Amino acid sequence: MRKEKLTRREKEKRRQRQDMLTASLELFSEKGYHNVSMQEIAEHAEFALGTLYKFFKNKEDLYTSLIMEHAKKFHDKLMQSMDDGDDEIEKLRNYVRTKGEIFVNDVSVIRLYFAESQGASFNIKAGLDKEILEDCEKHLQKLAQIFASGMKRKRFRQIADPYHLAVALDSLTTTFLLLWLEKPEQHPYPEDPDGILNILFQGLIHP
Amino acid sequence: MRKEKLTRREKEKRRQRQDMLTASLELFSEKGYHNVSMQEIAEHAEFALGTLYKFFKNKEDLYTSLIMEHAKKFHDKLMQSMDDGDDEIEKLRNYVRTKGEIFVNDVSVIRLYFAESQGASFNIKAGLDKEILEDCEKHLQKLAQIFASGMKRKRFRQIADPYHLAVALDSLTTTFLLLWLEKPEQHPYPEDPDGILNILFQGLIHP
Amino acid sequence: MRKEKLTRREKEKRRQRQDMLTASLELFSEKGYHNVSMQEIAEHAEFALGTLYKFFKNKEDLYTSLIMEHAKKFHDKLMQSMDDGDDEIEKLRNYVRTKGEIFVNDVSVIRLYFAESQGASFNIKAGLDKEILEDCEKHLQKLAQIFASGMKRKRFRQIADPYHLAVALDSLTTTFLLLWLEKPEQHPYPEDPDGILNILFQGLIHP
Amino acid sequence: MRKEKLTRREKEKRRQRQDMLTASLELFSEKGYHNVSMQEIAEHAEFALGTLYKFFKNKEDLYTSLIMEHAKKFHDKLMQSMDDGDDEIEKLRNYVRTKGEIFVNDVSVIRLYFAESQGASFNIKAGLDKEILEDCEKHLQKLAQIFASGMKRKRFRQIADPYHLAVALDSLTTTFLLLWLEKPEQHPYPEDPDGILNILFQGLIHP
DNA sequence: GATGAATGAGTTTTCATTCAT
DNA sequence: GATGAATGAAAACTCATTCAT
Numbered sequence: 009m010r011k012e013k014l015t016r017r018e019k020e021k022r023r024q025r026q027d028m029l030t031a032s033l034e035l036f037s038e039k040g041y042h043n044v045s046m047q048e049i050a051e052h053a054e055f056a057l058g059t060l061y062k063f064f065k066n067k068e069d070l071y072t073s074l075i076m077e078h079a080k081k082f083h084d085k086l087m088q089s090m091d092d093g094d095d096e097i098e099k100l101r102n103y104v105r106t107k108g109e110i111f112v113n114d115v116s117v118i119r120l121y122f123a124e125s126q127g128a129s130f131n132i133k134a135g136l137d138k139e140i141l142e143d144c145e146k147h148l149q150k151l152a153q154i155f156a157s158g159m160k161r162k163r164f165r166q167i168a169d170p171y172h173l174a175v176a177l178d179s180l181t182t183t184f185l186l187l188w189l190e191k192p193e194q195h196p197y198p199e200d201p202d203g204i205l206n207i208l209f210q211g212l213i214h215p
Numbered sequence: 216m217r218k219e220k221l222t223r224r225e226k227e228k229r230r231q232r233q234d235m236l237t238a239s240l241e242l243f244s245e246k247g248y249h250n251v252s253m254q255e256i257a258e259h260a261e262f263a264l265g266t267l268y269k270f271f272k273n274k275e276d277l278y279t280s281l282i283m284e285h286a287k288k289f290h291d292k293l294m295q296s297m298d299d300g301d302d303e304i305e306k307l308r309n310y311v312r313t314k315g316e317i318f319v320n321d322v323s324v325i326r327l328y329f330a331e332s333q334g335a336s337f338n339i340k341a342g343l344d345k346e347i348l349e350d351c352e353k354h355l356q357k358l359a360q361i362f363a364s365g366m367k368r369k370r371f372r373q374i375a376d377p378y379h380l381a382v383a384l385d386s387l388t389t390t391f392l393l394l395w396l397e398k399p400e401q402h403p404y405p406e407d408p409d410g411i412l413n414i415l416f417q418g419l420i421h422p
Numbered sequence: 423m424r425k426e427k428l429t430r431r432e433k434e435k436r437r438q439r440q441d442m443l444t445a446s447l448e449l450f451s452e453k454g455y456h457n458v459s460m461q462e463i464a465e466h467a468e469f470a471l472g473t474l475y476k477f478f479k480n481k482e483d484l485y486t487s488l489i490m491e492h493a494k495k496f497h498d499k500l501m502q503s504m505d506d507g508d509d510e511i512e513k514l515r516n517y518v519r520t521k522g523e524i525f526v527n528d529v530s531v532i533r534l535y536f537a538e539s540q541g542a543s544f545n546i547k548a549g550l551d552k553e554i555l556e557d558c559e560k561h562l563q564k565l566a567q568i569f570a571s572g573m574k575r576k577r578f579r580q581i582a583d584p585y586h587l588a589v590a591l592d593s594l595t596t597t598f599l600l601l602w603l604e605k606p607e608q609h610p611y612p613e614d615p616d617g618i619l620n621i622l623f624q625g626l627i628h629p
Numbered sequence: 630m631r632k633e634k635l636t637r638r639e640k641e642k643r644r645q646r647q648d649m650l651t652a653s654l655e656l657f658s659e660k661g662y663h664n665v666s667m668q669e670i671a672e673h674a675e676f677a678l679g680t681l682y683k684f685f686k687n688k689e690d691l692y693t694s695l696i697m698e699h700a701k702k703f704h705d706k707l708m709q710s711m712d713d714g715d716d717e718i719e720k721l722r723n724y725v726r727t728k729g730e731i732f733v734n735d736v737s738v739i740r741l742y743f744a745e746s747q748g749a750s751f752n753i754k755a756g757l758d759k760e761i762l763e764d765c766e767k768h769l770q771k772l773a774q775i776f777a778s779g780m781k782r783k784r785f786r787q788i789a790d791p792y793h794l795a796v797a798l799d800s801l802t803t804t805f806l807l808l809w810l811e812k813p814e815q816h817p818y819p820e821d822p823d824g825i826l827n828i829l830f831q832g833l834i835h836p
Numbered sequence: 837g838a839t840g841a842a843t844g845a846g847t848t849t850t851c852a853t854t855c856a857t
Numbered sequence: 858g859a860t861g862a863a864t865g866a867a868a869a870c871t872c873a874t875t876c877a878t
Contacts (some may be wrong), residue, residue, distance in 0.1 A: 598793075
């Protein structure tokens, strides 16, 4: 009974934390970090200001937690996507498709995420970058392995260093998705993942 | 004599303005827009606070001027680079090489520039974006024309829409250059532009 | 119990607000709107600067609230004064006496009030004026009615337009009271309201 | 020759000073003392900022000079007006008419003047008041003498202390003129000075 | 444990005044 | 003697954070 009570509290806590993160995501993605006040977040999340500070030690911590939470989720999904599929092409296709789904489903956090992981990372004091970049690195490594494996198995030509190909694929997918974010009607990617892959594959795949 | 005096003053003005822009570039690129105060910029530029406001009507104006000044410069250089070269491949090579030079020479402004032109653009009020994005669009259009022309002349295979290829090339170059910015020793691009082109060219160019 | 707690807080709030208004009245009436800083008011009221801004959204709001609060109070008192009294002369006497009491009791706000309602009204953005002037107009209308009624009942001679007489009475009372404010010992008004009335009445009242 | 040259310079100086005062009057009366900058005045007067400071030691001095200049002029006119006329009634009539002319001709400075001489005098540090008030006092004394003389000669009834009658007349004229300033079409005074005098005269003059 | 009132350091911006040219 | 660029003190206002209830 004791344990159950604690668990319930824990659950409640978790839910509250989620509510706070959700509220702040909405505000941050709409107005940007510096144009949102803690008061505003508290009100929007329907908590007292002090309660917010019970869960996050300061504004930066709240922001960081928000980004990290989603980044982790994305990381997990993407890592998994590369496990599914029988051969290298299938795995890459899965990766590209999953990344597209992530963008489509989490438009608002994506903006924040790229505000951080790309050039603009000086918004918030570093430290956030570090962990995210490590995860990014893991993706790239895994992608690189797929390319390497494909080459070893002679399914891919050795047109470039596998790691560079990984970087290239990551870059292309992100770019076309960001393009799609801005003008969804003009860009085909998330619904047609093969379009992007083709650009790489034409030269990559042995005819 | 009259004229010379005016010119001297004008030159002095220009120099002061440049000093202010340089000082603010250093601070903005190091700490980000919101973490730099006008006082700080004034001190770093060795002017009085009021003098700063004689040249820029407010903080945003200073920031905008800073970004625009460099963006225009980059734009001009890149547009020109695509005119040089006898055939499409040469033009693309020039583009990639010039872009590399820009990154190498203007490391600090590049960070700011990408903070703006990429996802994080909600930091600063729009309007800046607009002009920059228009210029970006012009690049891409010109790149697309090169790809289209290459296809027409059967030097390139029609592996994708020319505009998409332009976006792809732009994305790849930027990505590899940002990578190089972070860890210059580990990445080859700016000194070996062909590496990147190859990724595209392997599939693109008719054997 | 719930209710009492709320009431206590409300009372406390109201007291704080009053303290702020009192402190700012002292400073404004001594030094003028533009020569008093919010910091100064906060210190004098023994609150933090931020607390001041919790109660008043900006300096003008504080000033406006201050003036309006007293102006309303004065308005109510004066309007009521004209209801008391059996005949027109009595009503006018009450008005003059009440106006004198207001001046005597609220010396400092009177200075501010006249800074606004008289010629100097361009100090502060309009809007304040409007409401105050409307109230002034109501006074004058009511005074005019008394004069008109007195004329109709043949107690007053028709020496001038009733509204002009109202203006005249208002002007005379204010002038003599402001005179008294500056040199209280030299002027008799507030203690001898009839002196002023006489000036008008000599010609006004039917012998 | 020397002398003439100096005189010319002196004339020029005087003209420049006048231009500055005229320009600042326009701005002050439109926007109020605190909402006009020295830069603005210099530009509007078409002088360099430094030149302004050659003529007036600071902003307050400029403002004070402006007010004083006109106040002196008004004073002289009004004092003179009370000399013209054969009997007391005629003198008072002249005074009232002249005051009306002053208001009509110098609308813009009148606003400033009353901002100072009336309740709002705390806008600018005192000292200005003193001299103006002395002049005012002289008016009132002279008016009082006229009333006293009229009483002595039995043309006026002794309905009140002559000085109080002077104050009353001054108050009434000012009030009705300020009223006319705000809504010229609704008030008759400046064109019909007798209307105001009547209010006093009805009781004052022996039938 | 939750609350939200209170805090005050820190920011942007203006403008009277000076002084080198 | 005129000029106007340079100055920096001072003001209004915000908001992350704390802590008494």
